[in-house]
Amino acid sequence: MTSRILTLSCPNTAGIVAEVAARVADNGGNITEAAQFDDQFSGTFFMRLRFDIAEEGLGAFTTAFAETAGRFGMEWRLKDAARPTRMLLMVSKFDHCLGDLLYRVKLGEMNADVVGIIGNHPEEVLHTSLHKGFDYHHLPVTKDTKAQQEAEVRRIVEETDAELVVLARYMQVLSDEMCQFLAGRCINIHHSFLPGFKGARPYDRAHERGVKMIGATSHYVTADLDEGPIIYQDVEAVSHADTPADLIGKGRDIERRVLARAVHLHLDQRVLVNGRKTVVFGK
Incomplete structure (x- = not known):
């Protein structure tokens, strides 16, 4: 298993958290830390997620999440937590x-x-x-x-x-x-x-x-x-x-x-x- 940190921001709407969690679970990932914030003044949603995932599932997750990000208009980044x-x-x-x-x-x-x-x-x-x-x-x-x-x-x-x-x-x-x-x-x-x-x-x-x-x-x-x-x-x-x-x-x-x-x-x-x-x- 490898640990990844996902950060994202997008216009706030219903279903974001559920969709993100589903993409992780669908590809064999396990969420170990999660935080989110809804800026009511700008209408922007922010999220940071840390999860463990097998190397063989990482490519499938990235592909699936890119589709999710496109639908929600997300700016996102995925980082290897161990890499300096x-x-x-x-x-x-x-x-x-x-x-x-x-x-x-x-x-x-x-x-x-x-x-x-x-x-x-x-x-x-x-x-x-x-x-x-x-x-x-x-x-x-x-x-x-x-x-x-x-x-x-x-x-x-x-x-x-x-x-x-x-x-x-x-x-x-x-x-x-x-x-x-x-x-x-x-x-x-x-x-x-x-x-x-x-x-x-x-x-x-x-x-x-x-x-x-x-x-x-x-x-x-x-x-x-x-x-x-x-x-x-x-x-x-x-x-x-x-x-x-x-x-x-x-x-x-x-x-x-x-x-x-x-x-x-x-x-x-x-x-x-x-x-x-x-x-x-x-x-």
Whole structure:
């Protein structure tokens, strides 16, 4: 038996769940996990299903389900649950998120295969040593060389067959063309509880406003800066006695855990984009 994860979305109508379950059962499959959501505002139905099925029944299931998907107008994806996702990481000078992700991958907590790391600074600026053993691509970027640098990034993405690109505190704004190229497969961590304090130096601006909580937001990258569909967020209490440096220190911990959680949810096929929002089947 092999385990598969099926995700789908379509206009909501009666009979979807029964039809999906029947296709699995008809081909000898056994459902081990199921979650669904009906967005009453958009009229869209979302579903995530994990099931075990014999290899010899997989082809018949795929053929039968394609017919079902066509009738219901579904967008769907079927993934081998055991196969690691090919993941490319991008970083600037701050490497706490990078180190955390690499540590989790090495521990086996994340079902991912790191196919490379891109940094716009030399790897000598990194404090972690966990990147050793992975291909590190130093691609410096300036305003004048941005187009050429992004072309090289695209080449690496294509050459490595990267399925997911993670901006692990990569402090460069991607061009609209790059955002389009990576649409749906690029996750960013923003050191602010979006939509508040977008852009640069959010902790300084949060300190100026005297906030009592700081947070971090992980989202899919779009051409609208820091406005992509949100995957996961978290916050931590602060006080009037905290300096901007204190906020930055506390923020590192939030950023690490928020990005790791978002990446984990994506790798486990638990995030479905719903317009400017997401449906997250958490676990």
